[in-house]
Amino acid sequence: xxxxxxxxxxxxxxxxxxxxxxxxxxxxxxLKKRFPPLDWxxxxxxxxxxxxxxxxxxxxxxxLKRVEIYLAPRxxxxxxxxxxxxxxxxxxxxxxxxxxxREAFQENKRLKVLLALKxxxxxxxxxAYPVEGVPSPWSHALIINVGKEEGVREGSAVLNSEGxxxxxxxxxxxxxxxxxxxxxxxxxxxxxxxxxxxxVVKGTGASLCTLHYVVADxxxxxxxxxxTSGMGGAYPKGYPVGTVVKIEREPGELFMKAKVKPKVDLxxxxxxxxxxxxxxxxx
Amino acid sequence: xxxSWKKGAVILFLALASNAVQGLLAPLWHYGQxxxxxxxxxxxxxxxxxxxxxxxxxxxxxxMIQDLASGGTLGVNGIPKLVVAYLVTxxxxxxxxxxxxxxxxxxxxxxxxIAGVIGYVDTAYLLQKKIEGGVFSTNxxxxxxxxxxxxxxxxxxxxxxxxxxxxxxxxx
Numbered sequence: 001x002x003x004x005x006x007x008x009x010x011x012x013x014x015x016x017x018x019x020x021x022x023x024x025x026x027x028x029x030x031l032k033k034r035f036p037p038l039d040w041x042x043x044x045x046x047x048x049x050x051x052x053x054x055x056x057x058x059x060x061x062x063x064l065k066r067v068e069i070y071l072a073p074r075x076x077x078x079x080x081x082x083x084x085x086x087x088x089x090x091x092x093x094x095x096x097x098x099x100x101x102r103e104a105f106q107e108n109k110r111l112k113v114l115l116a117l118k119x120x121x122x123x124x125x126x127x128a129y130p131v132e133g134v135p136s137p138w139s140h141a142l143i144i145n146v147g148k149e150e151g152v153r154e155g156s157a158v159l160n161s162e163g164x165x166x167x168x169x170x171x172x173x174x175x176x177x178x179x180x181x182x183x184x185x186x187x188x189x190x191x192x193x194x195x196x197x198x199x200v201v202k203g204t205g206a207s208l209c210t211l212h213y214v215v216a217d218x219x220x221x222x223x224x225x226x227x228t229s230g231m232g233g234a235y236p237k238g239y240p241v242g243t244v245v246k247i248e249r250e251p252g253e254l255f256m257k258a259k260v261k262p263k264v265d266l267x268x269x270x271x272x273x274x275x276x277x278x279x280x281x282x283x
Numbered sequence: 284x285x286x287s288w289k290k291g292a293v294i295l296f297l298a299l300a301s302n303a304v305q306g307l308l309a310p311l312w313h314y315g316q317x318x319x320x321x322x323x324x325x326x327x328x329x330x331x332x333x334x335x336x337x338x339x340x341x342x343x344x345x346x347m348i349q350d351l352a353s354g355g356t357l358g359v360n361g362i363p364k365l366v367v368a369y370l371v372t373x374x375x376x377x378x379x380x381x382x383x384x385x386x387x388x389x390x391x392x393x394x395x396x397i398a399g400v401i402g403y404v405d406t407a408y409l410l411q412k413k414i415e416g417g418v419f420s421t422n423x424x425x426x427x428x429x430x431x432x433x434x435x436x437x438x439x440x441x442x443x444x445x446x447x448x449x450x451x452x453x454x455x
Contacts, residue, residue, distance in 0.1 A: 007336045011369045014343045018358035018365065022409055025356040 113161040114271050121236050125273045126150050128158075131175070140183035140203065142166070146274060147174045155234050157275040163240035163263030164188065164228065165272060176274070181209060181241070181262045190226040190241050195219040198229055201241055201260050209242060211258035216249045218256070226260060236275065290337055294329075298345040301325035302352050318426040322349050323398050324434045326364045327391070330371035342368025359405045363398035370397060387439065391431035399423050 055062065118125050132143040146152050148171050156168040158178045166186065170177035179186050186203035190211070199214040214220055224244045230237025242260040249256045301322040308319060322345040330338035346361035353360075371394065378386070403423075406412050 003335065007339060007369070007372060010336045010339050011365065014339060014365050015362065018343070018347075018361045021361070022356055022358040022405065025358070 110161070110270050114273060117159075117161055118273060121273075121275070123236050124151075124276045125159075126152065126276060128176075128272045128274050130178075130269055130272070140180045140186075140205065141169075142178045142180060142269070144168075144176050144178055144272060144274070145174070147172045147176050149173055150274075151276050152176045152274055153277050156277060157235045159236075159239060159273045159275065160264060160269065160271065162265065163242070164235065165264050165266075165269065167234065168274065178272075180266060181264065182207065182266065187212075188235065188241060189229045189231040191229040191238075192220055192244075193225040193227050193238075194221075195224070199226075201226060207261075208245065209260045209262060211244065211260050212255065214256050214258065216253060216256045220244060220247060220256065220258060222247060234275070234277070294337060294341040294344060297325055297329060297341060298322070298348050301345055302348045305349065306352060318422045319429050319433060320395070320398065320426065321433075322346065322360070323364060323367065323395065324430060324438070326368050327371055327394055327434065328438050330368045331375055334372040334375040338368045338372050339365060356405075356410055359402065359410070362405060363401040366401055367394045367398050370394065384435075388431055388435070391434055392427050395427050395430045399426065 114127065118127075126146055128144040128146045130142045131145045133139060133141055144158070152168055152171050154168055154171055156176075158165040158168060164181055166178045166180040166183070167188075168176045169179045181188070181201075181203055182205065183203040184205045186209075188201050189198065190201050191198045195218070197214060197218045197220055199220075200212045201209050202212055203209050211220070211226070222244050226241045226244065228235040228237060228239045228241055240263040242262045244258050245261045246259040247256055248258070301324075305321045308321060326338075326342040326345050329341050333341075342364040343361050346364035347357060349355075349360040349364075350357045374390065378390075
């Protein structure tokens with residue numbers, strides 16, 4: 001085959017190759033996606049040269065720096081990547097530690113509040129936390145981690161920093177069952193903090209409790225805070241129980257009907273205080 | 284055609300160097316200046332001094348590097364330069380153009396036109412991109428004057444001087 005033939009074949013081959021490349025490029029930058037270095041090269045040299053020209057000597061220096069970075073030995077790049085990987089791992093470990101410390105900090109804060117409360121109360125108390133049972137519409141009891149050994153007795157009041165949580169109904173050696181304020185069998189003697197009117201708050205099995213035995217014409221309004229009256233001796237006097245949210249006074253009825261929202265958020269119970277019976281203390 | 288490392292290196296150097304010059308000159312015609320295609324001129328120069336298959340490869344490579352460097356679609360500049368290199372090498376054997384200025388100028392205008400039309404067809408029809416002014420845009424018409432003139436001033440006149448002194452021969 002002569003020079004002309006070779007030239008024609010080369011021409012047609014290169015033409016075909018170019019057309020293939022164009023078509024490949026039209027169908028979504030296939031080449032650049034498959035060969036990332038191509039994407040690095042594409043379009044940048046002209047840009048760098050133009051930039052270097054516009055910036056003068058400073059631009060030339062920047063261009064040389066870019067070339068230097070590009071030609072940096074692979075070992076150094078590998079070393080850099082390894083260091084980056086190590087730093088990432090360190091950050092992950094530190095983040096885990098931070099979460100633990102944050103949790104400890106929050107716990108510390110809660111305990112401090114509880115401790116302050118313990119000091120304020122004139123009653124002898126003991127710290128506890130729930131170990132079983134999550135309050136829900138179907139369950140209104142909890143098991144706490146203290147029992148007879150710690151001096152807990154049936155009828156011991158259970159409080160937290162927000163208000164009254166419930167009352168101990170069953171005591172074992174190292175565990176006790178607490179009936180929550182929302183249990184239908186629960187009742188507590190209360191006083192309206194503003195008007196001093198007294199009544200009884202009972203659980204309903206739902207999230208709201210009800211106020212009973214308050215004569216219809218007594219001064220009780222929505223928003224009033226109900227606190228323990230101190231009658232019976234189980235609960236410390238003046239401790240928050242709940243807030244009146246709704247009152248219904250029907251003609252002909254002797255007592256009003258009032259809905260009370262417990263001060264305690266039963267879905268987020270943490271550390272608790274169990275009030276030991278006063279008689280135990282006196283003994 | 285005989286291939287050698289030296290010839291390959293020269294082709295690669297010319298392709299890269301012409302594109303580097305093009306990159307440095309690019310800001311000159313960014314703002315409505317007539318378009319000068321330096322890699323095309325180098326392709327014509329190489330093809331006219333080395334009318335062989337290597338010229339086709341050189342033209343194609345120069346165009347592909349130009350596409351890479353400008354961020355365009357691969358082949359848009361490669362095809363025109365390949366075709367021009369093919370035309371130059373083919374016509375160079377048939378017509379003696381080096382000694383006659385008007386013929387030489389006419390051929391240069393012809394090459395630039397061919398390159399421009401192919402580039403336009405590539406862009407407008409294959410890539411479906413709109414080109415302002417169409418194939419007869421002001422830039423394109425100016426390029427028909429500027430490119431041959433630059434070619435003659437930069438390459439043809441020095442070559443003629445050298446030829447007179449008997450220092451340059453015809454390659455192949």
